[in-house]
Amino acid sequence: MEIIEKAPAKINLGLDILHKRDDNYHEVKMIMASVDLADKVSLTELPTSEIKVETDCSFLPLDEKNHVYQAARLVKETYNIEMGVHIRIDKRIPVAAGMAGGSSDAAATLRGLNKLWDLQLSQETLAELGAKIGSDVPYCVAGGTKLATGRGEILCDLSDVPPCWVVIVKPPISVSTWTIFTELDIAKLGHPDIKLLRSSIENNDYQEMIKHMGNSLEKATSEKYPIVAQIKNRMLDYGADAAVMSGSGPTVVALCDKHSRAQRVYNGVKGFCDEVYLVRTLKS
Numbered sequence: 102m103e104i105i106e107k108a109p110a111k112i113n114l115g116l117d118i119l120h121k122r123d124d125n126y127h128e129v130k131m132i133m134a135s136v137d138l139a140d141k142v143s144l145t146e147l148p149t150s151e152i153k154v155e156t157d158c159s160f161l162p163l164d165e166k167n168h169v170y171q172a173a174r175l176v177k178e179t180y181n182i183e184m185g186v187h188i189r190i191d192k193r194i195p196v197a198a199g200m201a202g203g204s205s206d207a208a209a210t211l212r213g214l215n216k217l218w219d220l221q222l223s224q225e226t227l228a229e230l231g232a233k234i235g236s237d238v239p240y241c242v243a244g245g246t247k248l249a250t251g252r253g254e255i256l257c258d259l260s261d262v263p264p265c266w267v268v269i270v271k272p273p274i275s276v277s278t279w280t281i282f283t284e285l286d287i288a289k290l291g292h293p294d295i296k297l298l299r300s301s302i303e304n305n306d307y308q309e310m311i312k313h314m315g316n317s318l319e320k321a322t323s324e325k326y327p328i329v330a331q332i333k334n335r336m337l338d339y340g341a342d343a344a345v346m347s348g349s350g351p352t353v354v355a356l357c358d359k360h361s362r363a364q365r366v367y368n369g370v371k372g373f374c375d376e377v378y379l380v381r382t383l384k385s
């Protein structure tokens with residue numbers, strides 16, 4: 102039997118950093134939404150106890166460094182599963198981009214193994230397992246529009262984002278989340294108003310939502326990688342309603358309520374960067 106799971110990317114509409122915790126993680130308050138740019142994760146049982154990972158992306162690790170490997174090992178160890186699994190990742194989400202690609206693959210693996218091995222685990226249990234792999238994995242178990250607090254693992258469902266078009270641009274650099282957080286000067290951070298962002302989404306108010314989008318990490322990443330600010334400005338110049346960096350970057354996402362405007366923004370950045378996508382947010 103083969104189980105196929107879609108693993109969608111996420112974007113951050115808002116990301117606020119509150120403070121550094123004793124465990125060295127940062128307390129965050131963020132609003133995330135899934136978009137229709139996704140990896141495909143296919144799982145097939147193996148008769149031996151091996152975990153085999155295969156992918157069409159030449160530079161991804163295939164060993165325990167891969168998040169899907171970690172997810173499969175965690176499920177096998179926690180539930181004493183003797184069988185092995187072959188996991189194929191068809192990679193479409195830009196890597197090390199701030200779009201939770203690896204986390205979404207891990208979450209898809211947890212969902213897929215739950216089916217493949219008929220474990221009957223609840224979504225809550227899958228999210229708890231996911232937290233052991235990474236801060237974004239619990240969110241990725243169900244995806245959709247959510248408020249995430251704690252280190253990202255405490256989740257609250259929100260209404261779907263008001264309908265809009267999303268232009269995603271991943272500059273040709275990779276950003277390490279760990280490095281951005283480690284070098285952060287908390288005293289100098291800007292703070293988007295996540296409360297107002299949340300209420301605008303709950304009120305389905307697009308005009309209000311675009312006013313409150315923001316990311317505390319954007320300044321730090323842009324200072325290190327000026328291309329982030331260049332892309333953002335370019336998208337705003339081409340008529341984007343709002344543009345914000347996602348996660349720890351370097352991807353920048355722009356929102357437009359009209360398709361024609363989004364197409365213009367897409368065309369405007371396409372010559373500048375190779376990895377450009379025009380997508381929509383996913384409904385829960």
Ligand SMILES: C[C@](O)(CO)[C@H](O)COP(=O)(O)OP(=O)(O)OC[C@H]1O[C@@H](n2ccc(N)nc2=O)[C@H](O)[C@@H]1O
Pocket residue numbers: 113116125126127128129131199201204234235236237238251252253278279282283348349
């Ligand atoms: C910034 C975001 O991309 C926003 O979605 C995520 O919170 C990062 O999630 P992630 O990639 O799953 O992160 P993890 O693998 O858990 O952590 C990577 C590193 O980022 C830092 N980190 C991450 C999350 C968090 N709330 N505080 C942190 O300080 C820590 O140094 C950690 O060692």
Ligand SMILES: Nc1ncnc2c1ncn2[C@@H]1O[C@H](COP(=O)(O)OP(=O)(O)OP(=O)(O)O)[C@@H](O)[C@H]1O
Pocket residue numbers: 160161162166167168169190195196197198199200201202203204206207237278348349350
């Ligand atoms: N299945 C996977 N897909 C992508 N990257 C993976 C995967 N497994 C391991 N990695 C490694 O994880 C690192 C971060 O990749 P990923 O694409 O998940 O980052 P990200 O988009 O910044 O995630 P986040 O938004 O959660 O911080 C890369 O160095 C990559 O080699």
